[in-house]
Amino acid sequence: MSERKYWLMKSEPYEFSIDDLMSRENQTTYWEGVRNYQARNFMRDQMKVGDGVLFYHSRVNPLVIAGTMNVASEPYPDPSQFDPDSKYFDEKATEEKPRWFLVDVQFTQKFEPPVTRDTLQETPGLEDMMVLRKGARLSIQPVTEQEWNIVHELAGVDPK
DNA sequence: GCCAACGTTGGC
DNA sequence: GCCAACGTTGGC
Numbered sequence: 001m002s003e004r005k006y007w008l009m010k011s012e013p014y015e016f017s018i019d020d021l022m023s024r025e026n027q028t029t030y031w032e033g034v035r036n037y038q039a040r041n042f043m044r045d046q047m048k049v050g051d052g053v054l055f056y057h058s059r060v061n062p063l064v065i066a067g068t069m070n071v072a073s074e075p076y077p078d079p080s081q082f083d084p085d086s087k088y089f090d091e092k093a094t095e096e097k098p099r100w101f102l103v104d105v106q107f108t109q110k111f112e113p114p115v116t117r118d119t120l121q122e123t124p125g126l127e128d129m130m131v132l133r134k135g136a137r138l139s140i141q142p143v144t145e146q147e148w149n150i151v152h153e154l155a156g157v158d159p160k
Numbered sequence: 161g162c163c164a165a166c167g168t169t170g171g172c
Numbered sequence: 173g174c175c176a177a178c179g180t181t182g183g184c
Contacts, residue, residue, distance in 0.1 A: 137182070
């Protein structure tokens with residue numbers, strides 16, 4: 001019985017938002033397009049089914065945590081790396097030696113209203129949150145259980 | 161839309 | 173294997 005871990009995953013909502021996730025079949029999607037090794041390694045090596053994920057909307061105003069998801073699959077190769085028509089195509093990746101991995105994620109809850117970055121920044125206990133650090137570009141980040149709980153308090157809902 | 165910070169690439 | 177050049181990210 002392994003301990004549940006917590007994560008934050010970023011998406012530009014005009015590309016893929018929490019509403020898009022909610023409208024998918026089973027409210028589940030594959031988190032395609034990660035092309036950063038550190039972020040890939042988190043998905044490939046550390047994520048477990050059932051882990052909690054904060055859904056962060058980046059490059060938009062206001063910047064928010066829009067809600068939460070659960071890791072819903074084991075890691076597997078990102079199909080888009082093999083697809084020449086995909087913007088995520090990687091000519092150096094092969095089916096035998098895939099370079100990029102992903103997991104499925106399933107919608108858990110939407111924060112109404114969402115928790116803004118401004119709120120996160122002024123909340124005690126979140127000082128070390130990676131997403132708040134200047135220049136933090138990593139699109140998948142670990143979150144502590146304490147941070148997970150505080151964010152849910154700010155959202156006014158119970159953690160699930 | 162700008163641009164600083166960051167990650168990756170590739171010549172040497 | 174260093175590091176300059178380049179491309180990308182993401183807050184503002």
